[in-house]
Amino acid sequence: MPRLRKLRIRAPGGSYPVLIGSGALGELPALLDGGERPSRLHVVTDRRVARSHGDRVERLLGRTGLPLSRTVLPPGEGSKSFAQLERILRDAVRAGADRRALLIALGGGVVGDVTGYAAASLLRGVPFIQVPTSLLAMVDASVGGKTGINLPEGKNLVGSFHQPRAVVIDLDVLATLPPREARAGWAEIIKTAAIRDESLLGLIESESAALLGGEPSLLARVVERCVRIKASVVEADEREAGLRMVLNFGHTLAHGIEAAQDYGGLLHGEAVAVGMAFAARLGEALGRTPRGTAERLERLIAAYGLPARVAHLPFERVWQAMSRDKKRGPRGLRWVLLARAGEAMIAADVPEADARRELRKFLADARTQRRRRSRA
Ligand SMILES: NC(=O)c1ccc[n+]([C@@H]2O[C@H](COP(=O)([O-])OP(=O)(O)OC[C@H]3O[C@@H](n4cnc5c(N)ncnc54)[C@H](O)[C@@H]3O)[C@@H](O)[C@H]2O)c1
Numbered sequence: 549m550p551r552l553r554k555l556r557i558r559a560p561g562g563s564y565p566v567l568i569g570s571g572a573l574g575e576l577p578a579l580l581d582g583g584e585r586p587s588r589l590h591v592v593t594d595r596r597v598a599r600s601h602g603d604r605v606e607r608l609l610g611r612t613g614l615p616l617s618r619t620v621l622p623p624g625e626g627s628k629s630f631a632q633l634e635r636i637l638r639d640a641v642r643a644g645a646d647r648r649a650l651l652i653a654l655g656g657g658v659v660g661d662v663t664g665y666a667a668a669s670l671l672r673g674v675p676f677i678q679v680p681t682s683l684l685a686m687v688d689a690s691v692g693g694k695t696g697i698n699l700p701e702g703k704n705l706v707g708s709f710h711q712p713r714a715v716v717i718d719l720d721v722l723a724t725l726p727p728r729e730a731r732a733g734w735a736e737i738i739k740t741a742a743i744r745d746e747s748l749l750g751l752i753e754s755e756s757a758a759l760l761g762g763e764p765s766l767l768a769r770v771v772e773r774c775v776r777i778k779a780s781v782v783e784a785d786e787r788e789a790g791l792r793m794v795l796n797f798g799h800t801l802a803h804g805i806e807a808a809q810d811y812g813g814l815l816h817g818e819a820v821a822v823g824m825a826f827a828a829r830l831g832e833a834l835g836r837t838p839r840g841t842a843e844r845l846e847r848l849i850a851a852y853g854l855p856a857r858v859a860h861l862p863f864e865r866v867w868q869a870m871s872r873d874k875k876r877g878p879r880g881l882r883w884v885l886l887a888r889a890g891e892a893m894i895a896a897d898v899p900e901a902d903a904r905r906e907l908r909k910f911l912a913d914a915r916t917q918r919r920r921r922s923r924a
């Protein structure tokens with residue numbers, strides 16, 4: 549078995565290990581035996597992940613000899629709801645959870661977010677372990693301690709900060725991840741590189757074939773870099789006062805697109821890819837991002853099979869949805885722009901008229917591109 553990568557993340561709310569590599573799941577029993585031994589385990593997963601990995605994970609957990617119970621959620625964003633949160637809490641309590649019970653989130657970001665929030669709420673807080681199974685959850689959602697659910701009024705409107713006791717990233721589970729979901733994960737990796745690490749950007753540019761082929765040691769390196777970057781940003785700014793906002797590069801427009809499509813269109817990662825292309829174009833138009841940066845980013849986005857434009861979206865709908873986003877500053881939308889490839893900056897002073905003009909152009913561009921393609 550290849551060596552596992554291990555790092556420790558320090559945040560004001562707690563410090564925890566992250567294990568990364570093929571076969572990392574095998575470390576779960578030892579992880580649970582060391583330190584404070586829980587009274588029992590409650591696994592939360594979704595049906596799709598359960599089908600592929602549930603039995604094996606429960607067998608591994610069985611080696612601890614701890615009593616084990618579970619809640620299996622329907623797959624999809626809809627599970628970040630009060631109804632599913634209540635199910636998790638009641639299942640855990642009925643199974644006998646006390647303050648030393650430990651929850652295990654086995655799944656993508658949806659399972660991670662709702663399970664983390666359940667752990668934060670159950671008996672005013674029990675520990676939990678993140679076992680992310682989607683690429684997006686591995687590089688983004690499982691690290692940083694943000695947990696929560698959605699309201700019909702909007703995404704992630706209810707939640708809390710609750711750090712996991714550990715994060716176990718086993719790259720082998722990606723073998724069953726649907727390709728479209730894998731590509732969506734790459735969008736967050738591109739984002740991470742674009743905002744903080746030009747050498748990582750260079751690596752994913754030059755090694756796209758190997759990485760898309762799932763080359764394990766290279767992939768482990770990239771995942772580790774992303775976890776480290778997210779951790780360093782979060783360590784410096786656990787509660788999103790400032791720096792953490794750079795993680796939202798591409799997300800201002802992405803959230804607008806997702807809402808304008810009633811969350812039934814592009815996947816989050818796909819919308820982020822489009823959002824990054826726009827943020828780079830906007831930065832160039834404002835003279836804050838060096839010329840050519842958007843081209844470079846769009847080439848990379850395309851190399852990972854992601855869209856850089858979206859068609860059929862009326863400007864006003866997107867703009868309105870964007871303006872409702874919770875990450876607004878006192879002076880309107882705050883944009884995350886690229887000072888250069890590998891370094892983000894926060895711009896709270898982008899004149900609304902400029903942003904509107906550039907977005908109009910950008911959305912119109914999608915339409916002309918589509919026409920060009922359909923003529924070809
Ligand atoms: N807490 C944070 O900091 C943070 C950061 C980014 C995203 N998020 C949240 O994460 C969520 C998105 O996460 P996601 O993209 O992982 O979505 P997801 O959890 O819905 O997973 C995507 C799909 O892939 C399936 N799946 C996951 N792993 C699989 C595997 N190994 N094999 C087969 N199928 C698998 C799931 O069943 C699901 O259908 C959003 O709700 C978002 O708000 C949270």
Ligand SMILES: [Zn+2]
Pocket residue numbers: 688736799816820
């Ligand atoms: Zn995101």
